[in-house]
Amino acid sequence: MTPTPPTTGIPKPTSKRWHRAGGEHRKELITQTALRLLHQKGLDAVTMRAVAGKLGVGAMTLYTYVDGQNGLHREMVRTGFEMLNQGCAENSTLDTDEGWRGGARNYLRFAMENPNLYKLMFDHFMSDEDKDLLHGGFQHLFDKVKGRLSCEGYEGENLDRESRARAGRFWIALHGLAMLAIAGRLVVLEGGLDELIDDLLIHVAPDRA
Amino acid sequence: MTPTPPTTGIPKPTSKRWHRAGGEHRKELITQTALRLLHQKGLDAVTMRAVAGKLGVGAMTLYTYVDGQNGLHREMVRTGFEMLNQGCAENSTLDTDEGWRGGARNYLRFAMENPNLYKLMFDHFMSDEDKDLLHGGFQHLFDKVKGRLSCEGYEGENLDRESRARAGRFWIALHGLAMLAIAGRLVVLEGGLDELIDDLLIHVAPDRA
């Protein structure tokens, strides 16, 4: 067993007085720098040396704060899910009829404005933390749909199943649209993206049977 | 200017008697080898040296047949779209009601059985050839939907727009489901994939208003 010299029973906030008490902040800084690079030049440009260079430190310094390139990617993905959850909730409580549209637009806006990050989020292996974030976001959608359906006669197991199905369809469609738009594969569909979103939502929104 | 010594005006089938007349076959062999590696070990394992090694040749030899790694990827993508178009048409003419289901299942089967290739197909920059293949596949779907709708009173511009919209929704949903399934992000949706497909199809199939 590890000796753990004093072991007062109460571990300090940052156990082992991590990194001169500035560790978390520096990790954040590294992640933000990497995210900026990812956004501007794509995933291939997010090299350890490049990120370190932007920060004016040696490449190996990053290893003190993140667990190698894989760990850096993980941090970006985690931050991405936080941004997505936050962004989706903005000006859209999913409570009104127009709420679906707003939430969906927010989701797609995030994907279109952060295409490299969005791709990474759904390509990189997910940590447990990421799963929690994704699950949380979906749970929120699920709860909202459930609230609506409970006013329409659904109840018990039926309510749960139907809510999950509708929320799932909604999300699947959003993800499909986002990925195709990012990949530039929507050229086969003439017309602006906005109309496409509206049209899709009308037919896949959770308040549709 | 290049001299082009004889210049008979009629370029031979393989202009410049390409590669001892075995060039195309060898290019195919290289692509197939790369595809096997991609399927078994993922994109990172598809290195020039690894592919060349499997074929028992030097890495630089590949450069005679494909334009570097990027060209190799392009060949894999092109082949992938051919496989997808071919696979979708199998046992499914999209003519009967059950046809939508069959086509969709074929599409998803291809994606699930070739996840690395499917991801590459929708991530790699598309050549004009790829665009033609993708466009062709979508056109087929579009025509089928159009045929159905023309029996339902739609005509003229309305027929075109409605057909494109429904085919688009169908494809978007399929792509979203495929990408989420590949990424292993469907855990939030309990239940088997088959039921998920059925459920989705019922609500996004092109014969639904």
Place this chain on the structure above:
DNA sequence: TGCGAAATCGTACAATGTACGATAGATTGG
């Protein structure tokens, strides 16, 4: 103030894509 721990980073190594050029072999003109 001094000691131990932690952070920093220079160096080095393996793996990658690929440019270059030598070599061997096929093709062709005479």
Place this chain on the structure above:
DNA sequence: CCAATCTATCGTACATTGTACGATTTCGCA
């Protein structure tokens, strides 16, 4: 049938990548 030319092959080399290692510096604390 031979020599000239062209072409496929691939060994070598270089730049770039992630990162393991260890020396050195810096810091926290007693």
